[in-house]
Every structure is written in structure tokens, then in C-alpha cells.
Amino acid sequence: MQQLEINNLRVAIGESEIVRDLSLTVRTGEVHxxxxxxxxxxxxxxxxxxxxxxxxxxxxxxxxxxxxxxELRPDExxxxxxxxxxxxxxxxxxVTIANFLRAAxxxxxxxxxxxxxxxxxxxxYEKMDLLDIDRSFTSRSVNEGFSGGEKKRCExxxxxxxxxxxxxxxxxxxxxxxxxxxxxAHGVNSLRSPNLGVLLITHYQRLLNYIIPDFVHVMVQxxxxxxxxxxxxxxxxEKGYDWIRDHAEEPALV
Amino acid sequence: MATQTETSAxxxxxxxxxxxxxxxxxxDAGVGLSDRVVNYISDVKQDPDWVRQFRLNALKTFxxxxxxxxxxxxxxxxxxxxxxxxxxAQGTPTKRNWEDVPEDIKRTFxxxxxxxxxxxFLAGVEAQFDSEAVYSNIKKxxxxxxxxxxxxxxxxxxxxxxxxxxxxxxxxxGDNKFSALNxxxxxxxxxxxxxxxxxxxxxxxxxxxxxAENFGQxxxxxxxxxxxxxxxxxxxxxxxxxxxxxxxxxxxxxxxxKGAKIQYITVQNWSANVFNLVTKRGLAxxxxxxxxxxxxxxxxxxxxxxxxxxxxxxxxxxxxSIALAGNGQHQDTGAKMIHGADETTSNIxxxxxxxxxxxxxxxGLVHVPKHLKHxxxxxxxxxxxxxxxxxxxxxxxxxxxxxxxxxxxxxxVSQVSAEQIFYMQQRGLSEGxxxxxxxxxxxxxxxxxxxxxxxxxxxxxxxxxMEGSVG
Numbered sequence: 001m002q003q004l005e006i007n008n009l010r011v012a013i014g015e016s017e018i019v020r021d022l023s024l025t026v027r028t029g030e031v032h033x034x035x036x037x038x039x040x041x042x043x044x045x046x047x048x049x050x051x052x053x054x055x056x057x058x059x060x061x062x063x064x065x066x067x068x069x070x071e072l073r074p075d076e077x078x079x080x081x082x083x084x085x086x087x088x089x090x091x092x093x094x095v096t097i098a099n100f101l102r103a104a105x106x107x108x109x110x111x112x113x114x115x116x117x118x119x120x121x122x123x124x125y126e127k128m129d130l131l132d133i134d135r136s137f138t139s140r141s142v143n144e145g146f147s148g149g150e151k152k153r154c155e156x157x158x159x160x161x162x163x164x165x166x167x168x169x170x171x172x173x174x175x176x177x178x179x180x181x182x183x184x185a186h187g188v189n190s191l192r193s194p195n196l197g198v199l200l201i202t203h204y205q206r207l208l209n210y211i212i213p214d215f216v217h218v219m220v221q222x223x224x225x226x227x228x229x230x231x232x233x234x235x236x237x238e239k240g241y242d243w244i245r246d247h248a249e250e251p252a253l254v
Numbered sequence: 255m256a257t258q259t260e261t262s263a264x265x266x267x268x269x270x271x272x273x274x275x276x277x278x279x280x281x282d283a284g285v286g287l288s289d290r291v292v293n294y295i296s297d298v299k300q301d302p303d304w305v306r307q308f309r310l311n312a313l314k315t316f317x318x319x320x321x322x323x324x325x326x327x328x329x330x331x332x333x334x335x336x337x338x339x340x341x342x343a344q345g346t347p348t349k350r351n352w353e354d355v356p357e358d359i360k361r362t363f364x365x366x367x368x369x370x371x372x373x374x375f376l377a378g379v380e381a382q383f384d385s386e387a388v389y390s391n392i393k394k395x396x397x398x399x400x401x402x403x404x405x406x407x408x409x410x411x412x413x414x415x416x417x418x419x420x421x422x423x424x425x426x427x428g429d430n431k432f433s434a435l436n437x438x439x440x441x442x443x444x445x446x447x448x449x450x451x452x453x454x455x456x457x458x459x460x461x462x463x464x465x466a467e468n469f470g471q472x473x474x475x476x477x478x479x480x481x482x483x484x485x486x487x488x489x490x491x492x493x494x495x496x497x498x499x500x501x502x503x504x505x506x507x508x509x510x511x512k513g514a515k516i517q518y519i520t521v522q523n524w525s526a527n528v529f530n531l532v533t534k535r536g537l538a539x540x541x542x543x544x545x546x547x548x549x550x551x552x553x554x555x556x557x558x559x560x561x562x563x564x565x566x567x568x569x570x571x572x573x574x575s576i577a578l579a580g581n582g583q584h585q586d587t588g589a590k591m592i593h594g595a596d597e598t599t600s601n602i603x604x605x606x607x608x609x610x611x612x613x614x615x616x617x618g619l620v621h622v623p624k625h626l627k628h629x630x631x632x633x634x635x636x637x638x639x640x641x642x643x644x645x646x647x648x649x650x651x652x653x654x655x656x657x658x659x660x661x662x663x664x665x666x667v668s669q670v671s672a673e674q675i676f677y678m679q680q681r682g683l684s685e686g687x688x689x690x691x692x693x694x695x696x697x698x699x700x701x702x703x704x705x706x707x708x709x710x711x712x713x714x715x716x717x718x719x720m721e722g723s724v725g
């Protein structure tokens with residue numbers, strides 16, 4: 001079994017500390033959900049694991065199968081099997097999804113080896129069928145003029161194609177209506193496998209009605225203040241974040 | 255800058271042109287510019303009297319004109335005309351057969367992939383080494399249709415009745431300081447004539463190669479396409495990297511007679527010491543169409559504004575250009591559209607990319623006088639900045655008078671953001687790959703309109719340029 005291990009991680013942006021001594025281990029085959037109010041540091045955690053340049057890790061570590069990710073460039077982390085579905089994916093004007101994914105797939109091959117175009121397209125179409133995505137979708141420029149739902153679908157398709165070992169989905173439900181939410185959830189569920197570990201970051205419980213997590217963690221002010229199973233999400237939904245926040249002051253919970 | 259790559263798959267990189275051989279020149283006009291040098295060139299080339307006179311007059315015009323530093327770049331002052339060699343040639347006639355080309359020159363062009371290219375898909379090819387064409391050939395079938403494709407020297411000697419009629423008519427000597435310079439010392443370049451109704455299926459191609467240091471290349475190209483005929487001409491340019499400035503100052507004149515179509519494609523890949531100051535203009539008669547596709551990569555300073563004079567009713571002019579200004583380079587490019595008849599249309603699409611301290615300048619001139627009706631112009635210029643130190647400027651001058659004419663102008667400046675690069679890196683692309691994909695995406699809609707071979711070459715040149723610019 002492989003694992004993504006976050007050990008006593010502290011992250012600062014400028015002078016302010018955003019992630020405070022956070023530890024968490026995700027094994028392949030598991031789905032972990034991190035819930036928390038706005039500003040709790042969830043997205044920072046996601047981006048720092050992926051290697052976003054502006055964030056400073058002040059202490060602690062992130063290991064993927066024992067290897068220190070923090071010493072690797074973002075692209076090296078990605079090629080080793082880490083995927084981040086962005087909350088706000090960037091537009092890449094003029095570059096089609098098909099060409100973008102092809103470049104991403106090519107980057108995973110040893111130098112001098114050329115991606116076999118027919119195999120690539122066969123795989124692309126297979127994944128699109130799996131996710132109920134129309135064939136014309138991949139001839140559009142990456143995220144350019146996409147609706148919120150299309151952007152998330154594009155992220156899920158990329159995840160399906162790149163076959164990561166660990167995927168972090170950052171607020172994949174934000175800005176989606178219920179139909180789009182179902183489509184995205186269907187995508188994630190169909191990619192669940194013993195070979196994939198998922199860290200699902202969300203503000204709302206409703207996504208967890210469609211993607212049933214194995215573990216739920218509540219993050220407040222840069223810390224995980226409570227962990228449990230899927231029932232915790234329901235409890236949180238009922239009682240609200242204030243309930244957790246009140247408890248968060250107690251250091252024993254950390 | 256790009257480093258030497260060992261794989262043959264990427265045979266068209268910047269470094270492929272970066273070599274030079276010591277060549278025995280039979281004719282060398284020495285350094286500096288004077289009546290003596292001009293007369294020397296005329297003597298060697300055995301110019302007819304009218305050409306010698308044309309050159310001498312042009313020299314006077316050149317000397318009388320100030321450098322255009324007041325509106326363009328002060329960097330022009332770095333050109334020392336007295337240090338330049340204006341004519342270098344081996345003194346042997348142009349070869350028709352590749353085997354007859356002198357060994358050392360043959361080596362150069364074979365390294366650049368010529369005439370391998372010719373065998374592949376070209377209807378004809380001409381190769382110029384320093385001042386003169388060393389090799390010129392046209393496929394038999396094309397020749398039999400009456401198409402003339404020779405060096406300009408041969409053109410003015412053997413086809414004076416067509417040559418003289420149009421030579422210097424589209425771009426007069428005094429158009430600008432560098433057109434005057436070219437008119438004084440021109441040598442090499444192509445002369446093409448396509449008879450009425452002949453549609454040349456495959457492109458004609460020329461290669462311009464500077465081999466010598468402190469050298470000025472002044473080719474002169476004249477293309478005349480008769481009524482209803484069509485031709486595509488492509489040129490490629492390279493030079494090795496020398497430490498001192500090298501000057502390339504060409505004049506290209508196109509004449510499209512009634513209903514004719516000319517497509518002129520340039521992919522230049524000059525090394526960073528070349529001043530590239532080129533005047534290109536076409537004259538479009540009734541219902542004729544002239545299209546310039548211009549890709550400017552490399553050079554220290556490029557000043558080039560391909561233009562079309564829309565002389566005949568319903569004629570069409572188009573300029574599609576891409577400029578890539580690398581570190582320390584300045585691409586000052588644009589387009590000119592002079593509407594001179596009713597129902598003429600022009601289209602300008604310009605994209606520039608500035609990297610590092612690179613600077614891209616767009617200068618456009620669109621002129622539609624008052625008495626014309628139903629003329630249309632569309633101008634789009636988009637700039638992409640890669641680094642905080644990159645610079646772009648846009649100077650569109652659009653004059654549209656009268657009531658029945660329409661004009662549309664759009665401009666944009668965008669930047670490759672850190673977010674965008676991080677996004678691509680998160681998918682596994684290196685920073686350099688991410689940059690070059692962004693840039694290729696930026697020019698993609700334009701490149702799609704280029705012939706296949708050139709769009710592939712351009713993409714690779716961009717990739718190499720971007721790979722060299724990061725990390």
C-alpha cells in the first residue's frame with residue numbers, strides 16, 4: 001500500500017501562518033474529505049502539497065511513498081503521480097484539451113520517446129465515454145469560456161487521463177448546480193480504485209452525499225480539529241462550524 | 255539561446271545555422287560604401303548602363319537621407335556603414351545542377367537541408383550565399399508552363415522587357431534610407447514571372463544565407479504574376495553568430511496583375527547580431543490578392559512592414575505576422591495597407607511575443623482616402639509578454655476618410671501568468687514546456703493558416719526559443 005503523508009506541516013504566506021502543525025495520512029484506495037469554513041487553510045494545504053511557489057513551508061514535511069515532495073518541482077511531483085483538481089483552473093487560450101493532455105502524457109515518457117498518437121486517442125475516448133463527455137469537448141481550448149461545470153469536468157477528465165496515485169480535489173463542488181455536481185461526483189466515483197488515494201476538500205456537506213468518504217476531517221484555523229467517518233460530515237451539517245470552532249479552542253483536540 | 259541538439263528530429267533549430275566556412279571569394283568589394291564600391295559591383299556584374307546609373311543615383315539618395323532614429327530605434331546608430339562589406343561572391347555563374355555547386359558552399363546548404371527540401375515538395379528553389387545566387391533550379395514541368403524563376407541578376411539581363419517595366423516601381427529608391435541602400439548595392443534575390451492563367455501548384459522557395467562576418471546582404475526580389483495566375487513563394491534565412499553586426503537589407507517587390515494571387519511567406523531565423531531592415535511591398539491590380547505571411551524570429555533589430563498597395567477595384571491585401579522578440583532583441587514590425595480603389599479590402603493580423611528584455615513594436619498604416627467607396631480594413635494586434643522586463647508597443651495609424659468605408663481595429667496585451675504556468679506544471683510539464691505551450695496557443699489560430707511545413711518549423715523554433723529562456 002502506498003501513502004501520502006503530511007507530517008506536522010506549517011505553512012506561511014508572508015508573515016501569517018496559514019497551516020499550523022497539520023498531520024494527515026492518505027493511503028491508496030481511501031477517500032478522505034477535509035471540511036472547513038472559509039479561510040481555514042484548506043486550499044493553501046492543497047496548493048502547498050502540489051508545490052505552489054508563493055507558499056513557504058516553515059516546518060514539517062509531505063512524503064509520497066516515503067519521498068519528500070517538498071524538494072521536488074511542481075512538475076516532478078505531478079509526474080510522480082500527484083494530481084490537483086484546481087478550485088479555479090487556469091485558461092490556456094489556443095491550446096485544445098486534447099493537445100494539452102497529450103503534452104502532459106508526453107512529459108511522462110522518458111526523453112526521446114514519442115507518444116503513440118493512436119494509443120493516446122483511444123485512451124482519451126475511452127475515458128471520455130466513461131465520464132459521459134462529448135467528443136467535441138476536447139477540441140475546445142483548455143477552460144477558455146467554460147462554465148463552472150465544464151471547468152470541473154475538464155479537471156476530472158484530466159485526472160482520468162493522467163491516472164494519478166493521489167488526487168487532491170480542491171472545492172470541486174464550488175459554483176456547481178446540483179446536476180453538474182452529480183456529473184462531477186459520478187466522475188470521481190468511477191475513478192475510485194484501490195490504486196488511487198483521494199483528498200477531497202469541500203466547504204459543504206452536500207458533495208459528500210454523492211461521494212461517500214472513508215474519513216472526514218474538519219479543518220479550522222489551519223489545524224485538523226476533528227476526524228471521524230462520514231457521520232461527522234452529517235453532524236457538522238446539522239450543528240454548523242461554530243460548534244466545531246467552540247471546541248477548537250481546546251488544545252486537547254489537536 | 256538554444257544549444258546544439260544532437261537529435262536529427264529537431265533539425266531546424268536556431269543553432270543549425272550557427273556555423274560558417276572559410277570561403278575563397280573571387281570578388282570582394284572591400285569595406286565601406288562609395289561610388290567606387292558601387293562601380294565595382296556594376297563592373298563585376300556587368301550591369302547594363304541603366305542599372306549602373308540607377309545604383310549611383312540610389313547611392314546619392316541614400317547618403318542624403320537621415321537615419322530613421324527619430325521614430326524608430328536609436329540602436330540603428332550602431333550600424334557602421336564604413337565597416338561593412340557590400341559585395342562578396344565567388345565569381346562563378348549560378349549553377350543549375352546541384353553537383354556543380356562549389357564543394358564548400360554545397361556543404362553549407364546541405365547542412366541546412368537544401369536541396370533535400372527541393373526534392374520533397376518544392377516547384378523550384380534558389381539558394382543565395384552572401385551576395386549571389388549559387389544555385390537555382392526550377393522543376394521542368396513548371397518551366398514548361400513559361401514560369402521564370404531565376405536570380406535577379408539573370409532576370410534583368412535575360413528578361414529586361416518584363417524586369418525593367420516593374421523594377422523599382424513598387425518601392426521607389428527613395429522610399430526609405432534602406433531601400434535606397436539596397437538600390438545602390440543590390441545583388442542576388444529572385445526574379446519570378448508567372449504567365450497569364452498559370453497556377454503554380456507547389457511553392458517556389460529561396461534560401462538566404464549570410465556566411466561572412468561584417469557583411470551586408472542586399473538581395474532584391476521582384477515577382478510579377480500575370481493576369482489570373484497564382485504563385486506561392488517562401489523564403490528562409492539564416493546566418494551564423496558573429497560578434498559584430500551583420501546587415502541584411504532586402505527589397506521585395508510584388509506585382510499581381512488583374513485577378514492574380516501571390517502568397518509570400520517568410521520564416522526568418524537570424525542570429526542575434528543581424529540588423530534586419532527590409533522593405534516589402536506589393537501592388538495589387540483589379541481583383542488581385544496579395545498575402546504576406548511573415549514570421550520574425552531572431553535578429554538584433556528587425557524593421558519590416560510588409561505592405562500592399564490596393565490599386566485595382568476589388569483587390570485584397572493581407573498581412574499575417576508573428577514576431578518573437580527574445581532577450582535583447584527588438585522586433586519592430588507591422589503592416590501597411592494603402593487603399594487606392596473602390597471595394598478594396600485589407601486584413602492585418604499581428605501577434606508578438608516578448609521574452610526577457612525583448613521588445614516587440616507593432617506599427618501599422620492603413621490609409622483609405624475620401625473619394626473611395628466600400629473599402630474595408632480589419633486590424634488585429636495581440637501582444638504577449640512573458641516576463642516583467644518584456645516590452646511591447648503598438649502604433650496603429652489608421653486613416654479612413656469618406657462615408658462608405660469601414661474599419662475595425664482590435665488590440666490586446668496579455669501576459670503568461672504564474673497561475674497559468676503552475677497549472678500546466680501541475681499536469682507534468684516543465685516550466686519551459688509550459689511557456690512554449692502557452693506561446694504556441696497564443697499564435698495557434700494564426701499558424702493554422704500557414705502551410706504545414708512552416709507551421710511545424712515555427713512551432714519548433716518557438717519551443718527552442720522558450721526552452722532557452724527559462725531555467
